[in-house]
Amino acid sequence: MAKAGGITNAVNVGIAVQADWENREFISHISLNVRRLFEFLVQFESTTKSKLASLNEKLDLLERRLEMLEVQVSTATANPSLFAT
Amino acid sequence: MSAAATMPMPREASNYDEISMQQSMLFSDSLKDLKNLRTQLYSAAEYFELSYTNDEQKQIVVETLKDYAIKALVNTVDHLGSVTYKVNDFVDEKVDEVAGTELRVSCIEQRLRMCQEYMDHEGRSQQSLVIDTPKFHKRYFLPSGEIKRGGNLAKLKNVEGSFDGEDDWNQFRNAVRATIRETPPPPVRKPILQSPSQRKPQRSATFSFSSIATAPKKEQDKRAVSPHRFPLLRSGSVAIRPSSISRPTTPSKSRAVTPTPKRYPSEPRRSASVRVAFEKEAQKEPEHQQQPSKSKRLLKALLSRRKTKKDDTLYTYLDEY
Numbered sequence: 233m234a235k236a237g238g239i240t241n242a243v244n245v246g247i248a249v250q251a252d253w254e255n256r257e258f259i260s261h262i263s264l265n266v267r268r269l270f271e272f273l274v275q276f277e278s279t280t281k282s283k284l285a286s287l288n289e290k291l292d293l294l295e296r297r298l299e300m301l302e303v304q305v306s307t308a309t310a311n312p313s314l315f316a317t
Numbered sequence: 318m319s320a321a322a323t324m325p326m327p328r329e330a331s332n333y334d335e336i337s338m339q340q341s342m343l344f345s346d347s348l349k350d351l352k353n354l355r356t357q358l359y360s361a362a363e364y365f366e367l368s369y370t371n372d373e374q375k376q377i378v379v380e381t382l383k384d385y386a387i388k389a390l391v392n393t394v395d396h397l398g399s400v401t402y403k404v405n406d407f408v409d410e411k412v413d414e415v416a417g418t419e420l421r422v423s424c425i426e427q428r429l430r431m432c433q434e435y436m437d438h439e440g441r442s443q444q445s446l447v448i449d450t451p452k453f454h455k456r457y458f459l460p461s462g463e464i465k466r467g468g469n470l471a472k473l474k475n476v477e478g479s480f481d482g483e484d485d486w487n488q489f490r491n492a493v494r495a496t497i498r499e500t501p502p503p504p505v506r507k508p509i510l511q512s513p514s515q516r517k518p519q520r521s522a523t524f525s526f527s528s529i530a531t532a533p534k535k536e537q538d539k540r541a542v543s544p545h546r547f548p549l550l551r552s553g554s555v556a557i558r559p560s561s562i563s564r565p566t567t568p569s570k571s572r573a574v575t576p577t578p579k580r581y582p583s584e585p586r587r588s589a590s591v592r593v594a595f596e597k598e599a600q601k602e603p604e605h606q607q608q609p610s611k612s613k614r615l616l617k618a619l620l621s622r623r624k625t626k627k628d629d630t631l632y633t634y635l636d637e638y
Contacts, residue, residue, distance in 0.1 A: 255379065262386055269394060276401045283408045290415045297422050304429060 344403045351396050354389070361385055 365382045372378055 258383055262390060265390055269397065273397065280404060280408060283412065287408065287412055287415060290419065294415065294418055294422060297426065301425055301429065
C-alpha cells in the first residue's frame with residue numbers, strides 16, 4: 233500500500249511538474265509577444281517622433297518663408313511706385 | 318437625384334466631411350479603448366488572483382486566465398495596429414500637405430523673384446543711356462533741305478551718326494553743295510548712235526559753241542527749276558564715270574518727237590562736258606562735209622576713232638573743270 237501511494241504521488245508530482253512547465257511555456261509565449269508588442273510600440277514611437285520632427289522642421293521653414301514672402305509683399309504694396317510703368 | 322446632380326460639389330464635400338468625422342471618431346474610440354485596456358487588464362489580474370486563492374477549482378481559473386490573457390493580447394495588438402496605422406496615415410497626410418504647401422510657396426517665391434528680376438531689368442534699361450539709333454544704308458543720303466525741314470535735332474544727329482566718320486560727312490556735304498551749284502542738264506536727250514546723214518542738218522543748225530555760251534538767261538532759269546535740281550545722290554556714283562556717254566541734244570521741235578532715253582540722277586554732272594564734246598564733234602563735221610568723195614568705210618573708221626577721242630577729251634575737260 234505504501235509503495236502504491238508513493239507511485240501515485242510521484243505520478244501526481246510529474247503531472248504537476250508538466251503542467252507547471254506548460255504554464256511556464258504559455259507565460260513565456262505571452263511575455264515574448266508582449267515584448268514584441270512593446271518593441272513595436274517603441275519603434276512606432278521613434279518613427280512617429282522622427283516624422284513629426286521632420287514635419288515640424290518643414291513647418292518651421294515654411295513659416296519663415298511665408299513670413300519673408302509676407303514682408304516682401306507688404307513692402308511691395310507699401311511702395312506702389314515700384315509697379316508704375 | 319436631381320439635387321445631387323445639380324449640386325455635386327457640396328454633396329462630395331459633405332461626404333468627405335462625414336467620412337473624416339467617422340474616421341476621427343473611430344480613432345478617438347480606439348484611443349479611449351487603449352487607455353481603458355490598461356485598467357481592464359489590471360482589474361482582470363486582480364479578479365483572477367482573488368478567484369485563484371479563494372476558489373477550489375484552480376485549474377479552471379488558470380485556464381480562464383490563459384484564455385483571457387490571449388484574447389487581451391490579441392485585442393491589444395489589434396487596437397495598437399489600428400491606432401498606429403491611423404497615426405501613420407495622418408502624419409503622412411500632413412507631410413504631403415506640407416510638401417504641397419512648400420511647392421506652392423516655392424512657386425510664389427519664383428514668381429516674386431521673376432518680378433524682381435523684371436523690375437531690375439526695366440530699371441536698368443530705364444537708367445542706361447543707350448539709344449538705338451536707326452541705321453540707314455551708307456550709300457543713300459537725303460538732301461540737306463529735307464533734313465533741315467525735318468527740324469528734329471535728334472533725327473539729324475541720327476543721320477549724322479549713321480555716317481562712318483567725319484570724312485563721310487564732309488563727302489556728303491560736298492556732294493550736296495556740288496548738286497546745288499551744278500547747272501541743270503538739257504531736258505531732252507538723243508540716242509547715242511545715229512547715222513551721219515540724220516545728224517548733218519541738225520548739228521549745223523543747233524550745235525555751236527556760241528549758241529551754248531550765249532544762251533539766253535531765261536532758258537538757264539528754266540533749267541534751274543527742273544525736277545532734277547535736287548536729285549537723290551548716290552555716294553558711290555560720284556566717283557564712278559561710266560564708259561558709255563550719252564549725247565545731249567538741243568531742245569528743238571523736231572527732236573521733241575524722238576524717244577528720249579531714261580535719265581538718271583547722277584548724269585547731270587556730265588552734261589556740260591558732254592556738250593563740249595559734241596561741239597568738238599560739230600567742229601569736225603565740216604571736214605567730213607568737205608570730203609564727200611571718201612568712201613563709207615573710211616567714214617566708219619573715223620567715227621570709231623572719234624568715239625575714243627571723245628572720251629579722252631571728256632576726261633581731260635573734267636580734270637580741267
